[in-house]
Amino acid sequence: MRLKPPFPALMVQGTTSDAGKSTLVTALCRYYRRQGIAVAPFKPQNMALNSAVTIDGGEIGRAQAAQASACGLLPHSDMNPVLLKPNTDTTAQVIIHGKVLQNQSAVQYHDYKKVAKQAVLESWQRLSAQYQMLIVEGAGSPAEINLRAGDIANMGFAEAVDCPVILIADIDRGGVFAHLVGTLELLSASEQQRVIGFVINRFRGDIALLHPGLDWLEQRTGKPVLAVLPYLHDLYLEAEDALSTRHAQQGQTGAFHVVVPHLPSFSNHTDFDPLQLHPGVQVSFAKSPDQVAGADLIVLPGSKSVRSDLARLREQGWDTFIARHLRYGGKLLGICGGFQMLGKSIDDPLGLEGPTGQSAGLDLLDMQTVLQPEKCLRQTAGTFYGQATPVAGYEIHLGVSSGPALSQPLFSLAEGNDGAVSADGQVAGSYLHGLFDLPEACDALLHWAGCRQAQAPDFNALREAGIERLADCLATHCDFALLEARTAYSPPNQPAIPTK
Template sequence: MIPKALMVQGTTSDAGKSTLVTALCRYYRRQGVAVAPFKPQNMALNSAVTVDGGEIGRAQAVQAAACGLPPHSDMNPVLLKPHSDTGAQVIIHGRVLANQSAAQYHDYKTVAMQAVLASWRRLTGQYQAVIVEGAGSPAEINLRAGDIANMGFAEAVDCPVILIADIDRGGVFAHIVGTLALLSESERRRVIGFVINRFRGDIGLLQPGLDWLEAETGKPVLAVLPYLSDLFLEAEDALSSRHGRGDGARPFDIVVPHLPSFSNHTDFDPLQLHPGVRVRFARSPDRIGGADLLVLPGSKAVRRDLARLRAMGWDTFIQRHLRYGGKLLGICGGFQMLGRSIHDPRGIEGEPGSVAGLGLLDIDTELAPDKCLRQTGGRLAGTETAVAGYEIHMGVSRGPGLAHPLLELAAGSDGAVSADGQVAGTYLHGLFDLPAAADALLAWAGYADAGAVDLAALREAGIDSLANCLAEHFDFAKLAEGLREFG
């Protein structure tokens, strides 16, 4: 039985919602079903550029790949990109609406829900099945009023729900039963089964708990999914902890300052997976020692992150790093920091004003309200080495330094390289995704051995591994029974 709509909600954040939706999307695609992913509301600093020139959460782009589709803004109609503990940039249908405080967005949610429902109607009209991902937990009492991300959405469109819980955290039965207890009666009826995720051990020892859970709730356990230790998928938001294995000798050492508004950290996945590279994310330079390559990452709040960089002493560390011959690369917001100045006359990222940059590239940047969103590709300047990725920024950089670009892209030259060749910057995210580009950039930084990973192939293998796991462990007969009883 093909579900016209099916929603995955979690007992906690990081319970496995994104991976289960990805697995279901690939599973149904294998069955010849025209399937698409959907997440009503996402909060993440990892985003992707869509085929229609919009912006959605990175996880939905991966789920689109699982369906064999290009990512589209309808797959994640509301995206929140935090710029502080109490505020976020609100993106509707892939386009920036405004910066809003948490209270302002709470009041806006009734309007946002209309955008969600418009996207939902378009997707369900186009595809046989739509697999929906919730956000966080449906049992967050303080967020239930006006909810558009979990049960509020499911109730509005009359969608059945699978509840997933992570047994690796401990307390899995309490998570499931406690979540059900905090739902309304109609919401509890909507839950047609449970998935227990990341199990390792003897399933026989777990069986008494599964039997109790089904008797206690009257709902089936649809799957106990094993812990997949070598799975690669881009992280939805949390910073990845994967590391390269090293090549038997001292690994090539890359250091990335971990700034408060660090965004699009999936840029570093190919480097973390490289067998000869070590990537260290560090909040302070105090215990870093040295590095072969220093990378300033993307930022959702460039001026604030630059102030933090200076406050933590990274500017002094950078000068010492360059004095000893190290290389420095800036990506997007990090590229802007390398220039002479950053101007924000309209208050795009806070109070209007200007700040001095690090002065390492001869450029100046002005933040502007129109966000540049495009998928693009080209080559490393002066070579035939292909690069591919996406741009996603609200600044325009100008200055003599741009006469020595790092890249030649379809839309023109991009980035800059200093006269001595030690410092470079670019607006292109995904800079290391193509193996040849990663090898060439690492060679510029001083690592001469080829061996970069093929990220696209790893992603496809990860998605297939999830679908294979689902085919082995998921009880689709029980799912079909639950869908019939619900419908």
């Protein structure tokens, strides 16, 4: 039975990146789902290389997919209508409603935001019509002065749709009171009124020692502290963008060693979360082979700019390291862009990921790849080729590969065969992201690579347990009566969302 929601929408903004916005939104989504409310997540604009494929064949930020799971929903492109995937420090692939629009420079996108705002509002209208409550995540900080003009990610969006805002800050990194007060001071008068309260995240220690600071903060700003959330040790939740090694096994004697070259456009880092959580595996992300003594398995990861990452791979000497690794009987696996690098060539005739041209591959699999404008986006499942072992994941790639190597595939998927395995069985590759997520698939791939410990964790169960733990923590430490009373306030004279 669905209950009446206490408010139609609530937005979480942070004083900094990684303040805990994604985590708090996830916790709120699960908390209100438990109350029998039809709730959905929303992030107007995201910049991330960790993305997920949606039920409608689009692409959104990975965090919004996790938040959808917290709501008991399949991810949809409306949950993150604008996704920016950086190609370089100054350009990004712009994705609108789950589909690639074009590559734009930072200046071009700044001018394009007027159009992007309409896409954001269209998605907002559709979700508002479907669900009783929307929990919204901001991006970065609302106090980025240089980005405030035409803002669609933080207060610009909240003002447009008349949405109350919670401001969250991370006390673990220090300066929490300066972060909160400083951020509030840099907002306009109407934006300051829109902030209904604060959440302090990742607190350790005796809460009694914090009370004088909380009292001062409330007197100084006139805003209540709605929650002080404790630091949750060993919590697993997928990272929104930055590579997370918090759960990696460190310094294990006799651990199976997986080495992943950390390339500039390394994407979909969450592919390696199941390996980092594996009790018998140690994962090393290294920018140079000089940083590792050796490896049992080398994995070339996904890449947003495959040809430029391949050039960096060679510059750092990884090609020589890989050749020596294979001579001594080691195994090599390529995922998506890393799979493309294993072939004879990668051709980008339209300049989709950078300058037009062709690059020689590592020539370890007899195949060629051509980048094409239509991106392959799909969730899929199947088995290892010729076996009954299940595998599941998703594909996000521009390239189409062809050649004799594909006649010996790695997987048999619903849409057809995928990937390739070399004749000697030492080299394999696949377009499938998430290929380690199922314990059976993880065990099979590690067994192929020489690891005999069948101890792969149930990755999906760990993710669900993490979401439940977050919701339990929030239920204990958040003053929901105060939160819901504060959301009843709406600043005067705010524009209503336009209707069609």
